[in-house]
Amino acid sequence: MDIAEVAKASGLPASTLRFYEEKGLIQSTGRNGLRRLFSANVIERLALISLGRSAGFSLDEIGEMFTPEGLDINRALLLAKADELDRTIEELAAMRDGLRHAAVCKAPNHFECPKFLRLLRIAGKNRFRQPNKLKENKLKRGVQKT
Amino acid sequence: MDIAEVAKASGLPASTLRFYEEKGLIQSTGRNGLRRLFSANVIERLALISLGRSAGFSLDEIGEMFTPEGLDINRALLLAKADELDRTIEELAAMRDGLRHAAVCKAPNHFECPKFLRLLRIAGKNRFRQPNKLKENKLKRGVQKT
């Protein structure tokens, strides 16, 4: 299949496919002139990559999970990520509760509110970040070059 | 207090404090020569900012919550973030379960495993990202300019 077909089947733009190939995450099976040719199983591989990304793996980490023959799941790494997710989930849950409290708390100064102070303590422990432009990108991507 | 004191009290590097001031998130009360002077309440403000970051707010969003007089918590925004966190937590939990399953699943091809396929479906819905270099940065920061 050519790159456009892969793009359509995987939902990823061609630029991303080229980028992934350059990174060694997928391979093309050959060329027809200049044009890359892919075998159908690249679709599964891309699904795996998307999955990994969703689970919080970096592209490099995902790359390390693949062996020449195919995917070689590193079980220890999976379990470590799962544990990491557990910790993240706990922190996010605490934050969520704190936010809901803050929204109704009527203490004039939040620093006098014990719940708020607890929240502050939790927050101090860790910093994580989330992007906030993902949907926009998805939308743009869908609309691109109509 | 001068910037070094604020840095120490807040745990943030001076460069970050200047950056936040430039962004309008904090203000200095004046100067002693070139040097910024801060009033003590900037510490609380910084705690609030760190809290917001931990809860997933962007600096711009945090900025919008402050009014000239101080902080003016936008309750609707807080609740919306809390709901967003709920959704994120659900997805992360599904991912975590999927990872744990994948680590023990012995199906030769994961695409034949229904649990795995369900995971794939969930992953397809959303993409979120997490950084992976935060601790390193923190460590480096502690060691800097010994």
Added chain:
DNA sequence: CCTTGACTTAAAGTCGACTTTAGCTTGTAT
């Protein structure tokens, strides 16, 4: 008075995952 170390600024650099651009090349349809 002079050194010095903490502070200042503006501008550039970093990180990860891509996207965009500019300028070519080519398979395919007419």
Added chain:
DNA sequence: ATACAAGCTAAAGTCGACTTTAAGTCAAGG
């Protein structure tokens, strides 16, 4: 045979939140 849409490459740009760098200022201690 020729046009042209679709592919190609290398390089630069983007986003957010900072950090780093280079070059300059200056208050305070000796």
